[in-house]
Amino acid sequence: MNVTFKDILLFTHAGFGVLAILAALWVFKDALDASEANAARTRKAAFFVTLLMCVSWICGGYWYVHFYPGDKAMILKGPWPFAHTLFMETKEHLFFIPLILSFYLPILTREKLFSNATARKMTLCVAMLIVLSGLAIEGAGSVIGYGVRVALLHPETKVIHQ
Amino acid sequence: MNSDDPNQLGRTSAAFGWAAVVAVLFNSALTCAKDAFKPLNSLMASLTGHHWTTHGLAAIAVFFGLGLLLSKLVPAGKVPSGHLAGILTGAVIVAGLGLVGWFFLF
Numbered sequence: 219m220n221v222t223f224k225d226i227l228l229f230t231h232a233g234f235g236v237l238a239i240l241a242a243l244w245v246f247k248d249a250l251d252a253s254e255a256n257a258a259r260t261r262k263a264a265f266f267v268t269l270l271m272c273v274s275w276i277c278g279g280y281w282y283v284h285f286y287p288g289d290k291a292m293i294l295k296g297p298w299p300f301a302h303t304l305f306m307e308t309k310e311h312l313f314f315i316p317l318i319l320s321f322y323l324p325i326l327t328r329e330k331l332f333s334n335a336t337a338r339k340m341t342l343c344v345a346m347l348i349v350l351s352g353l354a355i356e357g358a359g360s361v362i363g364y365g366v367r368v369a370l371l372h373p374e375t376k377v378i379h380q
Numbered sequence: 381m382n383s384d385d386p387n388q389l390g391r392t393s394a395a396f397g398w399a400a401v402v403a404v405l406f407n408s409a410l411t412c413a414k415d416a417f418k419p420l421n422s423l424m425a426s427l428t429g430h431h432w433t434t435h436g437l438a439a440i441a442v443f444f445g446l447g448l449l450l451s452k453l454v455p456a457g458k459v460p461s462g463h464l465a466g467i468l469t470g471a472v473i474v475a476g477l478g479l480v481g482w483f484f485l486f
Contacts, residue, residue, distance in 0.1 A: 275436070279432070279433065279436065282432060283429070283430045283432065283433065303483065304480075304483050304484055307415075307483040308479050308480050308483050310432060311407065311408070311411040311435070311479050312476060312479050314404075314407045314435070314436055314439045314440075315404050315407065315472055315475060315476060317436070317439075317440070318400055318403045318404055318407070318439060318440070318443050319400060319404075319472075321440070321443060321444070322396055322397065322400045322443075325392060325393055325396045325447075326389075326393050326396075326397075328390075328392075328393070329389065329390055329393055334388075334389075335387065336387050336388060336389055336461060336462070336464075336465075337389055337390075337393065339465050340389060340393070340397065340461075340464060340465045340468075342465075343465040343466075343468060343469050344400075344468070347468070347469065347472050351472065351476060354476075
């Protein structure tokens with residue numbers, strides 16, 4: 219088995235991203251069901267969204283800055299250059315949207331969601347936007363990974379890799 | 381912090397909600413600007429070592445800076461929040477599709 223620091227970073231990035239999406243879904247469910255009894259739990263879940271998203275940001279950012287250039291060169295030489303030019307370029311900048319929303323969520327859940335319909339509606343919107351944009355980003359990540367894979371099988375990039 | 385009016389967000393939530401609207405749109409605008417104008421990309425890269433790092437820090441700074449500014453400077457009850465959920469959703473859709481469209485077309 220040969221698991222490198224690069225691999226750990228990449229899977230931590232993706233894994234914590236998924237966990238942040240699940241935590242946002244938890245906030246969405248709690249906001250739908252808002253009551254005095256679950257208010258503290260909702261705040262904790264919102265805090266976890268921020269925390270998990272930040273870990274995903276830092277790990278993904280470190281990987282992107284230090285390790286991605288090699289993969290990028292391979293993708294661009296391979297049969298799926300759009301995995302970088304469209305998917306990675308969009309993903310790396312789209313990521314900041316759920317990140318900003320994840321910073322906003324704990325601020326929002328300090329409101330009394332069980333008695334304030336506007337705050338509840340806003341929380342539902344923000345949590346769902348994190349879930350949907352997060353899923354889009356996870357999907358883009360898989361296309362980028364596949365872009366590397368098909369590039370490795372491509373005769374021209376096979377030579378570069380060896 | 382909390383609003384007594386059940387149809388309004390508290391001052392901090394409303395202020396940071398508007399800050400989020402501006403920050404997500406700023407994020408997409410900065411992406412297009414640095415992609416179209418390479419000296420800006422180089423300047424951003426020179427600040428932290430990578431344009432993406434500077435970009436992320438700038439987007440977060442806009443969110444927290446504007447949110448804090450609005451929540452401190454605008455009097456309580458004066459930060460409108462009635463349609464903020466719809467406006468934020470619209471901003472995220474425009475910003476997200478704007479990014480996809482930019483990298484698809486250019």
